[in-house]
Amino acid sequence: MLLRLAETADVLVEGFRPGVAERLGFGPAACAERNPRLVYGRMTGWGQDGPLASTAGHDIDYIAVSGALSLVGRAGEGPVPPVNLLGDFGGGGMLLALGVLAALLERERSGLGQVVDAAMVDGSALLTSFVYGLRAVGGWQDARGVNLLDTGAPFYDTYRTADGEYVAVGALEAKFYAELLAGLGLSEAGLPGQHDRAGWPVLRARFAEVFATRTRDEWAEVFAGSDGCVAPVLSAAEAPAHPYNAQRGTFAEVGGVVQPAPAPRFGRSAVGTPSAPPRPGADTDAVLSELGCAAAEIATFRASGTVA
Numbered sequence: 001m002l003l004r005l006a007e008t009a010d011v012l013v014e015g016f017r018p019g020v021a022e023r024l025g026f027g028p029a030a031c032a033e034r035n036p037r038l039v040y041g042r043m044t045g046w047g048q049d050g051p052l053a054s055t056a057g058h059d060i061d062y063i064a065v066s067g068a069l070s071l072v073g074r075a076g077e078g079p080v081p082p083v084n085l086l087g088d089f090g091g092g093g094m095l096l097a098l099g100v101l102a103a104l105l106e107r108e109r110s111g112l113g114q115v116v117d118a119a120m121v122d123g124s125a126l127l128t129s130f131v132y133g134l135r136a137v138g139g140w141q142d143a144r145g146v147n148l149l150d151t152g153a154p155f156y157d158t159y160r161t162a163d164g165e166y167v168a169v170g171a172l173e174a175k176f177y178a179e180l181l182a183g184l185g186l187s188e189a190g191l192p193g194q195h196d197r198a199g200w201p202v203l204r205a206r207f208a209e210v211f212a213t214r215t216r217d218e219w220a221e222v223f224a225g226s227d228g229c230v231a232p233v234l235s236a237a238e239a240p241a242h243p244y245n246a247q248r249g250t251f252a253e254v255g256g257v258v259q260p261a262p263a264p265r266f267g268r269s270a271v272g273t274p275s276a277p278p279r280p281g282a283d284t285d286a287v288l289s290e291l292g293c294a295a296a297e298i299a300t301f302r303a304s305g306t307v308a
Contacts, residue, residue: 002026002031003025003026003030003031003034004291004292005291006026006030006031006034006035006038007034007035008035009035009038010037010038010039010104011038011039011040011041011100011104012031012038012039012040012041013040013041013042013043013096013100014040014041014042014043015042015043015044016044017044017053017054018044018047018048018049018053018054019054028040028042028115032113035113036111036112036113037107037111037112037113038113039100039103039104039107039113039114039116040113040114040115040116041096041099041100041115041116041118042115042116042117042118043092043093043096043118044118044119044120045057045058045059045061045062045087045092045119045120045121046062046119046120046121047117047119047121047122048117048119052065052121058084058087059081059084059086059087059088059092059120060081060084060087062087062091062119062120062121062124063081063086063087063091063120063121063124064079065121066087066091066120066121066122066124066125066128067125067128068086068087068091068124068125068127068128069081069086070142070144071128071131071144071150072144072150073144073145073150074144074145074151075143075144075145075146075151075152076145077144077145079144086124086127087120087121087123087124088120090123090124090127091120091121091122091123091124091125091126091127092118092120092123092124094123095118095122095123095126096116096118099116099118100116102116103116134147148172152200153172153200154200154203154204154207155169155170155171155172155177155180155194155203155207156169156170156171156172157169157204158233159207159208159211159212160208160211160212161211161212161214161215161216161218161219162212162213162214162215162218163215163216163217165215165216165217165232165233166216166232166233167211167216167219167220167230167231167232167233168230168231168232168233169207169229169230170229170230170231171228171229171230172229174194175227176227176228176229177194179226179227179228179229180228180229180230182226182228183222183223183226183228183230184207184210184211185210186206186210189206191203191206216232216233217232219232220232239251240258249261252273252274254273254274254275254276255275255276255277256276257276261273262274280308281307281308284298284307284308285298288301288307
């Protein structure tokens with residue numbers, strides 16, 4: 001079936017361990033014989049070669065080896081897995097999509113498809129490129145929670161509020177930092193300078209003390225419309241109802257399920273709200289028919305349990 005699909009498809013994506021597709025008879029070489037223009041995407045954790053290629057793993061393992069996991073966490077504490085955003089989705093799926101699009105563009109020039117080898121260990125490493133740039137100029141230390149963007153700086157962190165919720169603070173630039181102090185009522189508090197690292201513990205303690213005097217939503221109101229770079233930390237249940245997200249349509253309801261809307265947005269070819277997925281097996285007959293299977297052959301597949 002996959003070889004038949006490869007004859008007419010623009011893109012074919014698989015996620016087997018290296019060598020499995022070849023043993024089953026539909027690896028990239030076999031598919032390219034059927035369709036030299038085919039873009040064949042391969043999604044794995046470790047990639048198609050190397051000593052770890054055939055071993056099992058999950059997002060947390062891939063970002064551990066890539067170095068990305070070591071960056072996430074507070075000073076003196078262990079690394080914190082950022083759900084599975086860095087490996088599976090950011091370094092994996094998103095970069096596979098980017099690679100496939102690049103291969104399709106290149107095909108317009110060469111007339112030929114190619115294999116896109118998207119490994120989560122490669123992709124998550126790529127996402128840390130800026131850290132390597134900072135390290136090269138002395139702007140990043142190899143320790144968690146001591147740098148500008150990893151909770152080391154008191155003006156780039158989260159703070160607990162009076163109701164047990166949190167606000168996020170990202171006042172990096174001097175003018176934004178000034179508005180942060182103004183909103184907190186600390187403009188004239190005689191605090192250490194923003195970039196005086198020796199004074200950061202003092203700033204952190206003072207900020208924590210003040211943020212703990214009001215609720216999260218009260219602080220959101222205090223900083224509404226300001227450039228203090230303070231935002232409420234919303235849960236997955238709360239985010240779709242936030243006024244900004246609601247006005248912008250950041251989330252959509254599809255088939256009774258609230259979920260993020262398609263992104264990014266296009267000025268000329270706007271993307272509509274996606275439709276609900278069909279029930280499993282709803283399109284099986286149609287797909288098999290398009291692949292050239294006769295009705296009797298499809299009935300045989302169903303009777304044998306080959307398809308549902």
